[in-house]
Amino acid sequence: MPEFFIPGPRGRLEARHAGAADPSCPVAVVLHPHPLHGGTMNNKVAYAIFRSLVEAGCHATRFNFRGVGRSSGEHAGGDGEVDDALTVVDWMQRRHPESSTTWIAGFSFGAWIAARVLMKRPDIGRFVLVAPDATSRDWSFLGPVPADGLIIQGSADAIVAPDDVAALAGTLVSLSRSLRFEMIEGAGHFFENDMETVRGLVRDYACRTR
Secondary structure (H helix, E strand, O other): OOOOEEOOOOOOEEEEEEOOOOOOEEEEEEEEHHHHHOOOOOHHHHHHHHHHHHHHOOOEEEEOOOOOOOOOOOOOOOHHHHHHHHHHHHHHHHOOOOOOOOEEEEEEEEHHHHHHHHHOOOEEEEEEOOOOOOOOOOOOOOOOOOEEEEEEOOOOOOOOOOHHHHHHHHHHHHHHEEEEEEEEEEOOOOOOOOOHHHHHHHHHHHHHHH
């Protein structure tokens, strides 16, 4: 998959893209975990989400936030990363104008950014949050969203408390159109032994709702 760059708010954003055969297929943007803890678009969980959405028939893009890999700029604590993601969503919608809907997805820190993007873009129809950082991040920005979503969490996550994610899912049940919450028994934060389960859940959900 050749590299390319998307013009971003602070310079270029390194990205990878896979297109679907049908122009009307959904567009999807996948966001990676925390840049200051080694997170990149090549993170195994973020890549698994990306591949699952491609396999489900989406036009999908994953990219490096500012200051990661060959992307310009430096880490901006979240606000700048939201701007990066909004830029990529706009780029995807321009590239695929016949697309039926837009998906936003992310893992850990990327899931928090994805939720913030969702609140700014009522045109986004679907979201996927995998191990969203409900323990150390502020989620008070949440409000009603006209979207359907999937949250995946591991019951043995030592980084993000599973109970915190379950509470977040409970909040989103009342705010979104429809929410599916999947707790993978025994899975840790990085789903080392459960990657195929994650892929299957994302792929199946996307195939049913796209």
